[in-house]
Amino acid sequence: MTLDHRAVSARNTFAGPPIDRIHARRRDEPWLAQQLADPATRLLFLWRSRTLVTAGDSARPATFPAAGAEPLLAAAESVTLLGRDGSSSLWVAVDLPDGAPPPEALTRAGEFRDLRELAPSLPAEESALLCQARALAYWHRRHQFCGVCGHPTRSAEAGHLRQCTNEACAEQHFPRTDPAIIVLVTSMGRCLLGRQSGWPPGRFSTVAGFVEPGESVEEAVAREVEEETGVVVGRVSYHSSQPWPFPASVMLGFTAEAREETIRLDDELEEARWFSAHDLRAALKAGTVRLPGPISIAYRLIEHWYDAQGPERLETVGLAPW
Numbered sequence: 001m002t003l004d005h006r007a008v009s010a011r012n013t014f015a016g017p018p019i020d021r022i023h024a025r026r027r028d029e030p031w032l033a034q035q036l037a038d039p040a041t042r043l044l045f046l047w048r049s050r051t052l053v054t055a056g057d058s059a060r061p062a063t064f065p066a067a068g069a070e071p072l073l074a075a076a077e078s079v080t081l082l083g084r085d086g087s088s089s090l091w092v093a094v095d096l097p098d099g100a101p102p103p104e105a106l107t108r109a110g111e112f113r114d115l116r117e118l119a120p121s122l123p124a125e126e127s128a129l130l131c132q133a134r135a136l137a138y139w140h141r142r143h144q145f146c147g148v149c150g151h152p153t154r155s156a157e158a159g160h161l162r163q164c165t166n167e168a169c170a171e172q173h174f175p176r177t178d179p180a181i182i183v184l185v186t187s188m189g190r191c192l193l194g195r196q197s198g199w200p201p202g203r204f205s206t207v208a209g210f211v212e213p214g215e216s217v218e219e220a221v222a223r224e225v226e227e228e229t230g231v232v233v234g235r236v237s238y239h240s241s242q243p244w245p246f247p248a249s250v251m252l253g254f255t256a257e258a259r260e261e262t263i264r265l266d267d268e269l270e271e272a273r274w275f276s277a278h279d280l281r282a283a284l285k286a287g288t289v290r291l292p293g294p295i296s297i298a299y300r301l302i303e304h305w306y307d308a309q310g311p312e313r314l315e316t317v318g319l320a321p322w
């Protein structure tokens, strides 16, 4: 299958930050120091995994010039170069220490909010940039110590590497992304949706789970579907992917065709059901089923299938969001 990555994945929220990641300059420390003194360099602040945005309903990232922010940079948990935008400004993520409230100079400019809650109302490019910042800040926090020898690590390469400070070890730790599969299973004009017992009433979604070591993603798709629903799948097709920094995943989206429709639940799902487009529409209209929000790849997979059943598009059905 041939995919145009701009046409497919870029429609998924959080994909495609509008920047050049300037990989080649990350090791150039004198250049980096110069950039951090440049008034055009923009700082994005995070605190307790929340991002500083302007207050009010139409929140946007509240950025600060790097010049003059030296004390904040010195006290930060991590400082990571995100990249260069179309107007040649550098964007840098600064994760503030958890233990103290953020400085007043920042909270006067806005408030720290959760990206998942903000994403539906942010421009796509900004969601993507905040996703990158959140994912890297989380990784730094979880890799303060070397997993090989236990000594502290230090940030290097503009925040894209953590170097073990024990010279005898010198292990290099790179940012981690955990692959997870998410799959819409279909059979003869119906799709399979399930719900976990802890979810709000009526919430249904696709099957998802982490890829295990030593497993291909196609095998993970088949295993997760069978574990959660008892359904055996045949043909598996890739759809698109989505960075999902809650806390550190990339979601690999698939569709899969069931070989047979018998459902046998395990402990993970409370219920799983086959829905025709007609069933799903009626349940959505009645409010007895609620789908994941449009920022999720789960929604995109369901939408892709529903719209192909025709003639109506899922976005016109009128969703009650989670």
Ligand SMILES: [Zn+2]
Residues within 6 Å of the ligand: 146, 147, 148, 149, 150, 151, 164, 165, 166, 169, 170, 171
């Ligand atoms: Zn080490």
